[in-house]
Amino acid sequence: xxxEAMRRIAIVPAYNEERNVGRVIDELRAFDxxxxxxxxxxxxxxRTAEVAREHGAHVVKLPFNLGIGGAVQTGFRYAHENxxxxxxxxxxxxxxxxxxxxxxxxxxLAGEADIAIGSRFAGGDGYRSSATRRIGxxxxxxxxxxxxxxxxxxxxxxxxxxxxxxxxxxxxxxxxDYPEVEGMVMTIKHRLRLCxxxxxMREREHGRSSITALRSIYYMAKVLVALFxxxxxxxxxxxxxx
Amino acid sequence: MILAxxxxxxxxxxATAASLVLVLVVFELIRSRRLRxxxxxxxxxxxxxxxxxxxxxxxxxxxxxxxGVRGYPPAVLFAVGLLFxxxxxxxYSTVIxxxxxxxxxxxxxxxxxxxxxxxxEP
Numbered sequence: 001x002x003x004e005a006m007r008r009i010a011i012v013p014a015y016n017e018e019r020n021v022g023r024v025i026d027e028l029r030a031f032d033x034x035x036x037x038x039x040x041x042x043x044x045x046x047r048t049a050e051v052a053r054e055h056g057a058h059v060v061k062l063p064f065n066l067g068i069g070g071a072v073q074t075g076f077r078y079a080h081e082n083x084x085x086x087x088x089x090x091x092x093x094x095x096x097x098x099x100x101x102x103x104x105x106x107x108x109l110a111g112e113a114d115i116a117i118g119s120r121f122a123g124g125d126g127y128r129s130s131a132t133r134r135i136g137x138x139x140x141x142x143x144x145x146x147x148x149x150x151x152x153x154x155x156x157x158x159x160x161x162x163x164x165x166x167x168x169x170x171x172x173x174x175x176x177d178y179p180e181v182e183g184m185v186m187t188i189k190h191r192l193r194l195c196x197x198x199x200x201m202r203e204r205e206h207g208r209s210s211i212t213a214l215r216s217i218y219y220m221a222k223v224l225v226a227l228f229x230x231x232x233x234x235x236x237x238x239x240x241x242x
Numbered sequence: 243m244i245l246a247x248x249x250x251x252x253x254x255x256x257a258t259a260a261s262l263v264l265v266l267v268v269f270e271l272i273r274s275r276r277l278r279x280x281x282x283x284x285x286x287x288x289x290x291x292x293x294x295x296x297x298x299x300x301x302x303x304x305x306x307x308x309x310g311v312r313g314y315p316p317a318v319l320f321a322v323g324l325l326f327x328x329x330x331x332x333x334y335s336t337v338i339x340x341x342x343x344x345x346x347x348x349x350x351x352x353x354x355x356x357x358x359x360x361x362x363e364p
Contacts, residue, residue, distance in 0.1 A: 040353075058361065060353045060354060061353055061356065061357070062349055062350070062353045063349050063352060063353065064349060066349060066350075070346045070350065073350065074350045074353060074354065077350060078354055176346065
Protein backbone atom coordinates (compact mmCIF):
# COMPACT_ATOMS: atom_id res chain seq x y z
CA UNK A 1 0.00 0.00 0.00
CA UNK A 2 1.33 3.44 -0.84
CA UNK A 3 1.79 6.05 1.87
CA GLU A 4 -0.95 8.21 0.37
CA ALA A 5 -3.55 5.48 0.68
CA MET A 6 -2.82 4.80 4.34
CA ARG A 7 -4.48 6.56 7.19
CA ARG A 8 -1.53 8.25 8.83
CA ILE A 9 -1.19 10.19 12.02
CA ALA A 10 1.44 12.18 13.86
CA ILE A 11 1.36 11.99 17.64
CA VAL A 12 2.84 15.06 19.30
CA PRO A 13 3.20 14.80 23.08
CA ALA A 14 3.58 18.26 24.62
CA TYR A 15 3.92 19.54 28.15
CA ASN A 16 3.98 23.32 28.48
CA GLU A 17 5.23 23.81 24.92
CA GLU A 18 3.11 26.76 23.80
CA ARG A 19 6.16 28.36 22.19
CA ASN A 20 7.30 25.29 20.24
CA VAL A 21 4.24 23.23 19.46
CA GLY A 22 2.83 25.57 16.79
CA ARG A 23 5.92 25.31 14.66
CA VAL A 24 6.05 21.53 15.01
CA ILE A 25 2.45 21.28 13.79
CA ASP A 26 3.08 23.65 10.85
CA GLU A 27 6.13 21.66 9.79
CA LEU A 28 4.28 18.36 10.04
CA ARG A 29 1.47 19.68 7.89
CA ALA A 30 3.91 21.14 5.41
CA PHE A 31 5.66 17.78 5.22
CA ASP A 32 2.42 15.92 4.56
CA UNK A 33 -0.90 17.77 4.27
CA UNK A 34 -2.79 14.48 4.58
CA UNK A 35 -1.25 13.79 7.97
CA UNK A 36 -3.67 13.77 10.88
CA UNK A 37 -1.87 15.64 13.65
CA UNK A 38 -2.89 14.99 17.24
CA UNK A 39 -1.29 16.91 20.07
CA UNK A 40 -1.49 15.31 23.48
CA UNK A 41 -1.28 18.10 26.01
CA UNK A 42 0.00 16.36 29.12
CA UNK A 43 -1.65 18.49 31.76
CA UNK A 44 0.00 21.62 30.39
CA UNK A 45 -0.51 24.74 32.47
CA UNK A 46 0.14 27.13 29.58
CA ARG A 47 -1.67 27.62 26.26
CA THR A 48 -0.27 24.48 24.59
CA ALA A 49 -3.72 23.07 23.76
CA GLU A 50 -5.08 26.37 22.45
CA VAL A 51 -2.01 27.04 20.30
CA ALA A 52 -2.22 23.52 18.89
CA ARG A 53 -5.87 24.02 17.99
CA GLU A 54 -5.13 27.38 16.37
CA HIS A 55 -2.57 25.62 14.19
CA GLY A 56 -5.16 23.12 13.08
CA ALA A 57 -4.15 20.10 15.14
CA HIS A 58 -6.52 17.76 16.92
CA VAL A 59 -5.97 18.06 20.63
CA VAL A 60 -6.30 15.51 23.41
CA LYS A 61 -6.06 17.31 26.70
CA LEU A 62 -5.10 15.20 29.68
CA PRO A 63 -6.63 16.48 32.93
CA PHE A 64 -3.27 16.30 34.73
CA ASN A 65 0.33 15.42 33.99
CA LEU A 66 0.83 11.71 33.35
CA GLY A 67 4.44 11.86 32.23
CA ILE A 68 5.73 11.15 28.75
CA GLY A 69 4.77 7.44 28.72
CA GLY A 70 1.17 8.06 29.70
CA ALA A 71 0.89 10.96 27.26
CA VAL A 72 2.32 9.05 24.31
CA GLN A 73 0.13 6.06 25.07
CA THR A 74 -2.90 8.36 25.01
CA GLY A 75 -1.86 9.24 21.47
CA PHE A 76 -1.43 5.56 20.57
CA ARG A 77 -4.88 4.77 21.97
CA TYR A 78 -6.35 7.65 19.96
CA ALA A 79 -4.64 6.40 16.79
CA HIS A 80 -5.62 2.79 17.39
CA GLU A 81 -9.26 3.55 18.16
CA ASN A 82 -9.53 5.75 15.08
CA UNK A 83 -8.09 3.07 12.84
CA UNK A 84 -4.82 4.67 11.78
CA UNK A 85 -2.35 2.42 10.01
CA UNK A 86 0.79 4.49 10.06
CA UNK A 87 2.01 6.44 13.06
CA UNK A 88 4.84 8.84 13.63
CA UNK A 89 5.70 10.25 16.99
CA UNK A 90 7.26 13.68 17.01
CA UNK A 91 7.89 15.52 20.28
CA UNK A 92 6.26 18.87 20.86
CA UNK A 93 9.46 20.57 21.95
CA UNK A 94 10.68 20.84 18.38
CA UNK A 95 13.77 18.66 18.65
CA UNK A 96 12.42 16.21 16.10
CA UNK A 97 12.68 17.74 12.64
CA UNK A 98 9.69 16.73 10.47
CA UNK A 99 11.80 17.13 7.36
CA UNK A 100 13.65 13.99 8.51
CA UNK A 101 10.46 11.98 8.63
CA UNK A 102 10.98 10.30 5.23
CA UNK A 103 14.08 8.59 6.66
CA UNK A 104 12.24 7.37 9.75
CA UNK A 105 9.20 6.28 7.75
CA UNK A 106 11.08 4.46 5.01
CA UNK A 107 11.67 1.08 6.74
CA UNK A 108 8.06 0.92 7.95
CA LEU A 109 6.63 1.85 4.56
CA ALA A 110 8.88 -0.71 2.91
CA GLY A 111 7.49 -3.34 5.28
CA GLU A 112 10.96 -4.03 6.66
CA ALA A 113 10.21 -2.93 10.19
CA ASP A 114 7.23 -2.67 12.52
CA ILE A 115 8.85 0.21 14.32
CA ALA A 116 11.63 2.50 13.14
CA ILE A 117 13.49 4.75 15.52
CA GLY A 118 15.41 7.87 14.58
CA SER A 119 18.82 7.55 16.19
CA ARG A 120 21.14 10.46 16.91
CA PHE A 121 24.12 8.14 17.07
CA ALA A 122 23.60 5.55 14.33
CA GLY A 123 25.08 7.91 11.74
CA GLY A 124 28.02 8.83 13.87
CA ASP A 125 27.69 12.55 13.33
CA GLY A 126 28.50 14.16 16.61
CA TYR A 127 25.57 14.85 18.85
CA ARG A 128 26.88 17.18 21.48
CA SER A 129 26.07 16.59 25.11
CA SER A 130 27.83 16.37 28.44
CA ALA A 131 30.30 13.57 29.21
CA THR A 132 28.09 11.93 31.86
CA ARG A 133 25.22 11.85 29.46
CA ARG A 134 27.32 10.39 26.65
CA ILE A 135 28.60 7.60 28.90
CA GLY A 136 25.06 6.96 30.09
CA UNK A 137 23.77 6.80 26.54
CA UNK A 138 26.51 4.34 25.54
CA UNK A 139 25.90 2.14 28.57
CA UNK A 140 22.15 2.02 27.99
CA UNK A 141 22.69 1.20 24.33
CA UNK A 142 24.99 -1.68 25.32
CA UNK A 143 22.53 -3.09 27.83
CA UNK A 144 19.55 -2.86 25.49
CA UNK A 145 21.56 -4.29 22.59
CA UNK A 146 22.47 -7.27 24.77
CA UNK A 147 18.88 -7.87 25.82
CA UNK A 148 17.54 -7.34 22.30
CA UNK A 149 20.38 -9.30 20.65
CA UNK A 150 20.40 -6.55 18.09
CA UNK A 151 22.61 -3.48 17.93
CA UNK A 152 20.90 -0.27 18.97
CA UNK A 153 22.55 3.08 19.54
CA UNK A 154 19.89 5.49 20.75
CA UNK A 155 17.61 4.10 23.42
CA UNK A 156 15.97 7.36 24.43
CA UNK A 157 14.81 8.61 21.07
CA UNK A 158 11.14 9.44 20.79
CA UNK A 159 11.37 10.11 17.06
CA UNK A 160 9.62 6.98 15.83
CA UNK A 161 7.45 5.53 13.10
CA UNK A 162 5.14 2.56 13.72
CA UNK A 163 2.86 0.36 11.68
CA UNK A 164 -0.53 -0.94 12.80
CA UNK A 165 0.97 -4.01 14.49
CA UNK A 166 3.28 -2.01 16.71
CA UNK A 167 0.48 0.48 17.32
CA UNK A 168 -1.88 -2.24 18.53
CA UNK A 169 0.71 -3.45 21.03
CA UNK A 170 1.54 -0.01 22.40
CA UNK A 171 -2.10 1.06 22.59
CA UNK A 172 -2.74 -1.97 24.79
CA UNK A 173 0.41 -1.81 26.88
CA UNK A 174 3.02 0.90 27.01
CA UNK A 175 5.70 1.41 29.66
CA UNK A 176 5.10 4.55 31.68
CA ASP A 177 8.35 5.32 33.39
CA TYR A 178 11.02 5.15 30.68
CA PRO A 179 8.90 4.47 27.63
CA GLU A 180 11.57 4.69 24.92
CA VAL A 181 14.06 2.33 26.56
CA GLU A 182 11.52 -0.12 27.94
CA GLY A 183 9.47 0.16 24.77
CA MET A 184 12.46 -1.05 22.76
CA VAL A 185 12.80 -4.13 24.94
CA MET A 186 9.05 -4.71 24.80
CA THR A 187 9.11 -4.51 21.02
CA ILE A 188 11.76 -7.22 20.85
CA LYS A 189 10.01 -9.38 23.44
CA HIS A 190 6.88 -9.34 21.31
CA ARG A 191 8.92 -10.26 18.25
CA LEU A 192 8.23 -7.07 16.41
CA ARG A 193 10.91 -5.92 13.98
CA LEU A 194 12.73 -2.86 15.14
CA CYS A 195 15.26 -0.82 13.24
CA UNK A 196 17.19 2.37 13.74
CA UNK A 197 17.71 5.10 11.19
CA UNK A 198 20.28 7.83 11.55
CA UNK A 199 18.78 11.28 12.04
CA UNK A 200 19.97 14.59 13.33
CA MET A 201 18.00 16.28 16.04
CA ARG A 202 17.68 19.95 16.74
CA GLU A 203 18.59 21.79 19.86
CA ARG A 204 15.62 23.14 21.75
CA GLU A 205 14.58 26.64 20.75
CA HIS A 206 12.59 27.58 23.78
CA GLY A 207 12.51 26.25 27.28
CA ARG A 208 14.57 23.53 28.87
CA SER A 209 14.71 19.81 28.35
CA SER A 210 13.11 17.78 31.10
CA ILE A 211 16.41 15.97 31.73
CA THR A 212 19.15 18.08 33.30
CA ALA A 213 22.79 16.96 33.33
CA LEU A 214 22.76 16.43 37.07
CA ARG A 215 19.86 14.03 36.91
CA SER A 216 21.48 11.88 34.24
CA ILE A 217 23.18 9.48 36.64
CA TYR A 218 20.11 9.05 38.79
CA TYR A 219 18.12 8.53 35.61
CA MET A 220 20.57 5.87 34.42
CA ALA A 221 20.33 3.94 37.65
CA LYS A 222 16.55 4.00 37.56
CA VAL A 223 16.40 2.91 33.93
CA LEU A 224 18.78 0.01 34.54
CA VAL A 225 16.73 -1.18 37.51
CA ALA A 226 13.53 -0.82 35.47
CA LEU A 227 15.08 -2.80 32.60
CA PHE A 228 16.30 -5.54 34.91
CA UNK A 229 12.96 -5.88 36.67
CA UNK A 230 11.20 -5.68 33.31
CA UNK A 231 13.01 -8.81 32.16
CA UNK A 232 11.11 -10.84 34.73
CA UNK A 233 7.80 -9.10 34.42
CA UNK A 234 4.71 -10.72 33.05
CA UNK A 235 3.43 -9.06 29.89
CA UNK A 236 -0.05 -7.60 29.73
CA UNK A 237 -0.31 -8.59 26.08
CA UNK A 238 0.72 -12.22 25.57
CA UNK A 239 4.08 -12.36 23.87
CA UNK A 240 4.25 -13.40 20.26
CA UNK A 241 0.63 -12.57 19.71
CA UNK A 242 0.92 -8.83 19.15
CA MET B 243 22.86 -21.92 86.12
CA ILE B 244 21.44 -19.16 83.96
CA LEU B 245 17.76 -18.43 84.38
CA ALA B 246 15.84 -17.79 81.15
CA UNK B 247 14.94 -14.10 80.85
CA UNK B 248 11.38 -13.23 81.80
CA UNK B 249 8.95 -10.63 80.49
CA UNK B 250 8.25 -8.03 83.19
CA UNK B 251 4.56 -7.93 84.18
CA UNK B 252 4.28 -4.17 83.64
CA UNK B 253 5.65 -4.42 80.12
CA UNK B 254 3.21 -7.21 79.36
CA UNK B 255 0.25 -5.20 80.68
CA UNK B 256 1.21 -2.04 78.80
CA ALA B 257 1.81 -3.93 75.53
CA THR B 258 -1.49 -5.80 75.90
CA ALA B 259 -3.35 -2.56 76.50
CA ALA B 260 -1.73 -0.88 73.48
CA SER B 261 -2.45 -3.85 71.21
CA LEU B 262 -6.05 -3.99 72.41
CA VAL B 263 -6.45 -0.31 71.61
CA LEU B 264 -5.14 -1.02 68.09
CA VAL B 265 -7.66 -3.84 67.60
CA LEU B 266 -10.49 -1.68 68.92
CA VAL B 267 -9.56 1.28 66.72
CA VAL B 268 -9.37 -0.91 63.62
CA PHE B 269 -12.66 -2.51 64.54
CA GLU B 270 -14.31 0.86 65.02
CA LEU B 271 -12.95 2.09 61.67
CA ILE B 272 -14.45 -0.94 59.93
CA ARG B 273 -17.72 -0.54 61.79
CA SER B 274 -18.05 3.11 60.84
CA ARG B 275 -17.14 2.23 57.23
CA ARG B 276 -14.03 4.38 57.18
CA LEU B 277 -11.85 1.34 56.49
CA ARG B 278 -12.70 -1.37 54.03
CA UNK B 279 -12.45 -4.91 55.30
CA UNK B 280 -9.99 -5.89 52.59
CA UNK B 281 -7.53 -3.29 53.80
CA UNK B 282 -8.28 -3.92 57.46
CA UNK B 283 -7.59 -7.65 57.59
CA UNK B 284 -3.84 -7.22 57.88
CA UNK B 285 -4.27 -4.62 60.60
CA UNK B 286 -6.65 -6.85 62.56
CA UNK B 287 -4.24 -9.74 62.25
CA UNK B 288 -1.40 -7.51 63.47
CA UNK B 289 -3.40 -6.38 66.48
CA UNK B 290 -4.56 -9.86 67.42
CA UNK B 291 -1.08 -11.40 67.16
CA UNK B 292 0.34 -8.58 69.30
CA UNK B 293 -2.41 -8.96 71.89
CA UNK B 294 -1.73 -12.68 72.21
CA UNK B 295 2.04 -12.28 72.44
CA UNK B 296 1.77 -9.40 74.92
CA UNK B 297 -0.71 -11.03 77.25
CA UNK B 298 0.71 -14.55 77.18
CA UNK B 299 4.03 -13.99 78.96
CA UNK B 300 4.98 -17.67 79.08
CA UNK B 301 4.54 -17.91 75.34
CA UNK B 302 6.57 -14.80 74.67
CA UNK B 303 9.38 -16.06 76.93
CA UNK B 304 9.40 -19.43 75.19
CA UNK B 305 9.41 -17.90 71.69
CA UNK B 306 12.20 -15.51 72.72
CA UNK B 307 14.22 -18.47 73.99
CA UNK B 308 13.68 -20.37 70.71
CA UNK B 309 14.78 -17.38 68.74
CA GLY B 310 17.85 -16.98 70.90
CA VAL B 311 16.75 -13.65 72.33
CA ARG B 312 18.50 -13.94 75.68
CA GLY B 313 18.31 -10.62 77.45
CA TYR B 314 14.87 -9.18 76.92
CA PRO B 315 11.95 -11.25 75.60
CA PRO B 316 9.70 -8.23 74.80
CA ALA B 317 12.18 -7.45 71.99
CA VAL B 318 10.28 -10.17 70.12
CA LEU B 319 7.21 -7.93 70.28
CA PHE B 320 9.15 -5.23 68.45
CA ALA B 321 10.31 -7.67 65.82
CA VAL B 322 6.83 -9.06 65.23
CA GLY B 323 5.32 -5.57 65.22
CA LEU B 324 7.92 -4.40 62.71
CA LEU B 325 7.34 -7.42 60.49
CA PHE B 326 3.63 -6.71 60.32
CA UNK B 327 4.18 -3.00 59.68
CA UNK B 328 6.40 -3.92 56.74
CA UNK B 329 3.72 -6.29 55.42
CA UNK B 330 1.07 -3.61 55.72
CA UNK B 331 3.28 -1.07 53.94
CA UNK B 332 4.05 -3.49 51.12
CA UNK B 333 0.38 -4.20 50.77
CA TYR B 334 -0.30 -0.48 50.53
CA SER B 335 2.37 -0.08 47.87
CA THR B 336 0.58 -2.64 45.72
CA VAL B 337 -2.72 -0.90 46.35
CA ILE B 338 -1.25 2.49 45.40
CA UNK B 339 0.33 1.03 42.26
CA UNK B 340 -2.98 -0.40 41.17
CA UNK B 341 -4.79 2.85 41.91
CA UNK B 342 -2.30 4.92 39.97
CA UNK B 343 -2.49 2.57 36.98
CA UNK B 344 -6.26 2.84 37.04
CA UNK B 345 -5.96 6.60 37.43
CA UNK B 346 -3.83 6.83 34.28
CA UNK B 347 -6.36 4.81 32.30
CA UNK B 348 -9.21 6.99 33.59
CA UNK B 349 -7.38 10.20 32.68
CA UNK B 350 -6.65 8.84 29.19
CA UNK B 351 -10.22 7.70 28.64
CA UNK B 352 -11.59 11.01 29.87
CA UNK B 353 -9.30 13.00 27.58
CA UNK B 354 -10.10 10.82 24.56
CA UNK B 355 -13.84 11.09 25.21
CA UNK B 356 -13.60 14.86 25.61
CA UNK B 357 -11.81 15.11 22.29
CA UNK B 358 -14.38 12.91 20.60
CA UNK B 359 -17.19 14.98 22.04
CA UNK B 360 -15.73 18.37 21.18
CA UNK B 361 -14.94 17.32 17.63
CA UNK B 362 -18.49 16.13 17.09
CA GLU B 363 -19.90 19.56 17.95
CA PRO B 364 -19.88 21.99 15.04
